[in-house]
Amino acid sequence: MTVLMLRGFAIHKDYLGRDRQERLVEAVREIVRAAPLFSPQTPYGKPMSVRMTSAGDYGWYADRSGYRYTPTHPNGAPWPNIPEEVLSIWRDLVGEEKLPECCLVNFYGETARMGLHQDRDEADFDWPVVSVSLGDSARFRIGNTERGGSTESVWLESGDVVVMGGAARLTYHGVDAIRYGSSNLLDNGGRLNLTLRVVT
Numbered sequence: 001m002t003v004l005m006l007r008g009f010a011i012h013k014d015y016l017g018r019d020r021q022e023r024l025v026e027a028v029r030e031i032v033r034a035a036p037l038f039s040p041q042t043p044y045g046k047p048m049s050v051r052m053t054s055a056g057d058y059g060w061y062a063d064r065s066g067y068r069y070t071p072t073h074p075n076g077a078p079w080p081n082i083p084e085e086v087l088s089i090w091r092d093l094v095g096e097e098k099l100p101e102c103c104l105v106n107f108y109g110e111t112a113r114m115g116l117h118q119d120r121d122e123a124d125f126d127w128p129v130v131s132v133s134l135g136d137s138a139r140f141r142i143g144n145t146e147r148g149g150s151t152e153s154v155w156l157e158s159g160d161v162v163v164m165g166g167a168a169r170l171t172y173h174g175v176d177a178i179r180y181g182s183s184n185l186l187d188n189g190g191r192l193n194l195t196l197r198v199v200t
């Protein structure tokens with residue numbers, strides 16, 4: 001377990017052992033049973049290649065009218081609660097003062113990727129975003145706090161946890177690609193990413 005600092009992001013390598021990763025996958029399965037994965041449409045009308053759902057008081061949603069947080073799944077049901085197994089990661093890395101109100105679940109199939117973006121739909125950038133990687137490895141790209149400029153990439157592996165906070169809270173980041181089949185954590189391959197966010 002080592003912490004790598006890259007452009008202000010704290011990358012906790014091997015933060016979660018195999019048992020904890022397996023319990024998290026079980027917890028995500030339960031979330032997905034209650035709130036099925038869907039493919040959000042970008043405001044430009046293109047479906048995202050990543051499939052998503054959420055747990056918590058708010059879920060992240062995108063369609064033709066933009067990016068936002070909503071209190072319900074597109075099917076109308078409230079999002080399920082964030083499992084304690086997930087909250088404990090936030091408690092350990094950020095503290096107890098405030099807990100995340102959204103756990104966004106991203107599922108990357110073989111060809112999914114996520115373009116460079118800022119996480120900026122939250123009200124208070126003083127709270128970090130905590131990002132958990134499970135399953136196949138991903139090439140994670142980090143840019144700057146403004147659009148453009150040089151970038152660097154790092155491989156995120158199953159059990160790694162990234163804290164995006166402080167001066168790097170609005171740093172551009174994305175996922176170039178996953179290395180499909182590189183992990184045996186998920187039965188059918190692919191990558192799960194959980195991001196924990198304070199929303200309001």
Ligand SMILES: O=C(O)CCC(=O)C(=O)O
Nearest residue numbers: 104106119131175193195
């Ligand atoms: O999948 C990842 O590692 C990053 C996900 C992300 O940046 C996001 O959901 O905003």
Ligand SMILES: [Fe+2]
Nearest residue numbers: 117118119173
């Ligand atoms: Fe992000």
